[in-house]
Amino acid sequence: MSRDSAPVIELRGIVTRFGSQLVHDGIDLTVRRGEVLGLVGGSGSGKTTLLRQMIGLQRPSAGRVIAFGEPLFDLRGSAAARLRQRWGVLFQYGALFTALTVAENVALPLRELRRLDEAMIRELVRLKLAMVGLKPEDGLRYPAELSGGMVKRVGLARALALDAELLLLDEPTSGLDPVASELFVDLIAELRGVLGLTVVLVTHDLDTLVDLCDRIAVLAERKLVVVGTLDEVVACDHPFIRSYFHGRRGGRLLDTRR
Amino acid sequence: MPIDDTPRLHVEAQNGQRRILLSGQWVLRHLSATTLGRLREQLAACGRSADALWDLETLDGLDSSGALLLWQQWGERRPSQLRLRPEHEPLLLRLAQLPPAVQPPRRHLLAPVTRLGAAVLSGAVHLRELIALLGQLTLDLLGIVTRPTRIPWREISASIHKSGGRALLITGLVGLLIGVVLSYLSALQLRLLGGERFIVNLMGLTVTRELGPMLAAILIAGRSGSSITAELGVMRLTQELDALRTLGISPFKRILLPKVIALALVMPLLAFWTMAAAIFGGMVVAQNELDISFGQFLTDLPAAIPVATYWIALIKSVAFGVVIGLVACHFGLRIKPNTESLGYETTNAVVTAITLVILADALFAIALRDVGWSE
Numbered sequence: 001m002s003r004d005s006a007p008v009i010e011l012r013g014i015v016t017r018f019g020s021q022l023v024h025d026g027i028d029l030t031v032r033r034g035e036v037l038g039l040v041g042g043s044g045s046g047k048t049t050l051l052r053q054m055i056g057l058q059r060p061s062a063g064r065v066i067a068f069g070e071p072l073f074d075l076r077g078s079a080a081a082r083l084r085q086r087w088g089v090l091f092q093y094g095a096l097f098t099a100l101t102v103a104e105n106v107a108l109p110l111r112e113l114r115r116l117d118e119a120m121i122r123e124l125v126r127l128k129l130a131m132v133g134l135k136p137e138d139g140l141r142y143p144a145e146l147s148g149g150m151v152k153r154v155g156l157a158r159a160l161a162l163d164a165e166l167l168l169l170d171e172p173t174s175g176l177d178p179v180a181s182e183l184f185v186d187l188i189a190e191l192r193g194v195l196g197l198t199v200v201l202v203t204h205d206l207d208t209l210v211d212l213c214d215r216i217a218v219l220a221e222r223k224l225v226v227v228g229t230l231d232e233v234v235a236c237d238h239p240f241i242r243s244y245f246h247g248r249r250g251g252r253l254l255d256t257r258r
Numbered sequence: 259m260p261i262d263d264t265p266r267l268h269v270e271a272q273n274g275q276r277r278i279l280l281s282g283q284w285v286l287r288h289l290s291a292t293t294l295g296r297l298r299e300q301l302a303a304c305g306r307s308a309d310a311l312w313d314l315e316t317l318d319g320l321d322s323s324g325a326l327l328l329w330q331q332w333g334e335r336r337p338s339q340l341r342l343r344p345e346h347e348p349l350l351l352r353l354a355q356l357p358p359a360v361q362p363p364r365r366h367l368l369a370p371v372t373r374l375g376a377a378v379l380s381g382a383v384h385l386r387e388l389i390a391l392l393g394q395l396t397l398d399l400l401g402i403v404t405r406p407t408r409i410p411w412r413e414i415s416a417s418i419h420k421s422g423g424r425a426l427l428i429t430g431l432v433g434l435l436i437g438v439v440l441s442y443l444s445a446l447q448l449r450l451l452g453g454e455r456f457i458v459n460l461m462g463l464t465v466t467r468e469l470g471p472m473l474a475a476i477l478i479a480g481r482s483g484s485s486i487t488a489e490l491g492v493m494r495l496t497q498e499l500d501a502l503r504t505l506g507i508s509p510f511k512r513i514l515l516p517k518v519i520a521l522a523l524v525m526p527l528l529a530f531w532t533m534a535a536a537i538f539g540g541m542v543v544a545q546n547e548l549d550i551s552f553g554q555f556l557t558d559l560p561a562a563i564p565v566a567t568y569w570i571a572l573i574k575s576v577a578f579g580v581v582i583g584l585v586a587c588h589f590g591l592r593i594k595p596n597t598e599s600l601g602y603e604t605t606n607a608v609v610t611a612i613t614l615v616i617l618a619d620a621l622f623a624i625a626l627r628d629v630g631w632s633e
Binding site for chain 2: 082085086098099113114115116120122123124126127128130131135136137139140142143144162163193194195196
């Protein structure tokens with residue numbers, strides 16, 4: 001089926017301006033089906049902005065975003081709603097609805113479909129919570145009662161509620177301690193294997209990048225400097241990449257990997 | 259053959275054995291309400307017959323919703339004869355390992371009684387905490403009064419500007435309109451009785467003794483009380499109050515006390531401003547309806563209002579300001595880190611502040627019933 005081999009997301013000539021400040025200057029990026037793509041760049045380089053543009057939360061000043069073969073910003077109404085159900089997003093701080101319990105948070109996207117009956121929704125919520133390693137009784141708690149790691153897990157369960165094909169993660173391991181962040185990375189890797197997900201993630205964390213990503217896109221000076229496997233990226237001679245991957249921490253990590 | 263993603267199943271009979279073939283995309287996206295109903299019916303028709311062979315190898319896609327549909331049909335266990343693609347195996351494994359559901363705690367029969375008791379107790383807790391807060395702020399006030407260099411002038415002045423200066427327009431406008439309405443109604447009655455000149459006494463007394471301080475207090479409770487509660491709540495959520503404490507700065511002295519002091523200073527001023535606006539409204543109506551000129555009105559006014567009335571208004575307003583400030587701070591410190599709590603406590607603060615202001619006004623009215631009447 002040709003449709004399945006089509007790229008999941010294509011960015012063509014993306015330009016982003018905030019007032020007079022130019023953030024992105026002609027970015028082309030293709031997210032292939034089934035891969036894990038990591039987006040890195042310095043603070044303020046517009047990684048999160050790019051992620052938001054991929055899912056239509058923010059319109060670029062110029063350029064096109066094609067999601068699952070359809071022009072994202074030209075779709076209206078039900079077509080746009082159907083497209084939106086094909087991805088799930090984990091926001092940096094979880095963005096859980098604080099007025100709802102954990103189970104209700106995960107159930108919300110399922111309820112909004114208005115197709116499933118309550119019994120099925122309950123079972124699906126139970127399944128998703130188990131998938132991200134939460135106990136059924138955690139479903140009765142409110143977001144305010146959860147630890148940082150659990151908030152991320154619930155956010156992930158909600159992102160996966162509709163069995164999305166594409167998962168977007170904004171700083172999935174930020175604010176987690178090393179152990180929790182390693183567990184979370186393992187969880188994402190496992191789910192990706194089970195569900196055959198395509199994953200795009202924005203991260204600052206080198207470990208996450210090295211452990212999880214098939215390809216890495218490096219954003220610096222308003223452009224994508226390089227897109228490729230870790231080895232290809234490391235081989236690239238750019239000042240940002242040198243300081244990022246060959247700095248004290250990056251160098252140590254790459255050494256242990258070899 | 260065109261690609262058809264609709265999830266389907268059909269049953270074949272092969273030498274006495276039934277084979278149930280699944281095809282299409284058994285994923286949530288392709289499970290419309292009608293498809294779901296049809297599949298449920300077909301699955302139910304297949305029954306749980308143990309001898310049937312379930313063939314899932316021809317499936318194009320299976321996600322947790324599709325798998326759950328089958329799983330429920332199978333009575334939550336794997337059928338004895340199952341053909342499956344290896345990539346779908348983990349999904350079924352997960353379903354098999356699903357921990358049992360937990361039931362939310364059942365509502366107790368005596369729940370309404372318990373709720374009533376809890377409400378009374380929480381009222382008592384609020385009262386105790388309010389008194390404790392008042393005590394704490396009084397001690398802090400004594401602390402900074404004995405060391406005048408520690409008085410947080412900047413914070414007090416900022417609060418005065420925020421809850422006083424910026425409230426001039428609204429209190430003035432409301433005062434004016436109430437004055438117009440009140441004197442218009444009185445003018446109609448007084449004309450019947452031929453006592454037109456008493457409009458001055460009527461307006462002067464009601465506005466200065468009761469309406470002015472009350473109107474201003476209710477407006478400020480809604481306007482500044484809510485903003486103080488929300489501000490303190492957010493400061494608590496963003497740990498700004500904790501940060502102050504670690505720097506050795508008492509949030510009571512630096513944040514709460516200036517706001518309460520500012521309200522206590524600003525309330526009498528706003529009350530007199532509201533009174534002036536209301537009396538001006540009354541004057542306009544008196545001139546138009548009863549032919550009492552501004553000059554005559556202003557000449558009669560001092561005689562109509564004994565000086566004690568001003569003192570009562572002054573003391574009442576200070577008390578109202580303190581009540582509004584205390585209540586706003588109290589509820590602000592109770593805000594929990596979720597969006598619902600912010601709205602809930604802010605509403606609580608405003609409702610409680612207005613109620614307490616009216617209650618205090620009634621107490622003042624009873625206590626001072628023999629004070630401040632001329633003759």
